Amino acid sequence: MAITLDGTTGITTADIAATTLTVNAGFGSNATAYGVRAWVNFNGTSTVAIRDSENVSSITDNGTGDYTVNFTNSMPDINYVTNAFAAFNNHVGGNGCLGFYTSNLTTTSARGVVARSFNNTAIDATHLALSIVR
């Protein structure tokens, strides 16, 4: 059964029965919004350190440029999507971007990610950002 919250022009439908949240928030009309279920900003050099995060319990350092992001609360399955971005302070040209990819490790409780430099070598990066949507 739908539950309607009406702030006149605000959210008009939060369809609990269908487990969807419908919200405007600049979209132009009320439309379904999906959730960011976990995110983390961490330093991957030296001793790996989390700057800030939500629903991330820890980062495992598996080796150069190889990390496992461990979730506090598990995902319902392994089909979530991952957004990853990395920056490396000491690259030629300054704060250069490099590749940050998912690895073969995908479980409901953890996501593996790997960082690569411009010449495709594994590299520890200072700023690594990851978000999970499901």
Place this chain on the structure above:
Amino acid sequence: MATIINADTSDGLKLTSDTSGQIDFQSAGSTKATIDTSGNLKFNSGFGSVGTAYGVRAWVNIDGVGTVGINASGNVSSITDVGTGAYRVNFTNAMPDTNFVISVTTRVHSYDRTQITARTTTSCDLGGFALGGSGADYDPVNVIVVR
């Protein structure tokens, strides 16, 4: 003692405000979440204060190897295979304009890159390509659309 409000079995439950009002959800005497008159949903969730949260309007986990498939998705009706390493994401419900944000992440392969090649309100084209510019298929291809 918790207070339980049961939605009517046919008409549901409605919380309303007047034309200038907003709806606040309060606990322990302070607002924890708000729906304002512009339709913004505001909550804390570690943000530090009650702030507007914007929506992920579509997402899809693409199996781009062989016959293209969808591992899981939200607001995505289908994926069109438009070439090696090139995919069209078709939205179930259209975006209001073409100014939405797209994020694409693939599994590491060999100096891979991704790109967005076209977008409309009903779809976006994206691709994965290896060093040298040749197209490359991946599983998964992670796509997030925010608007």
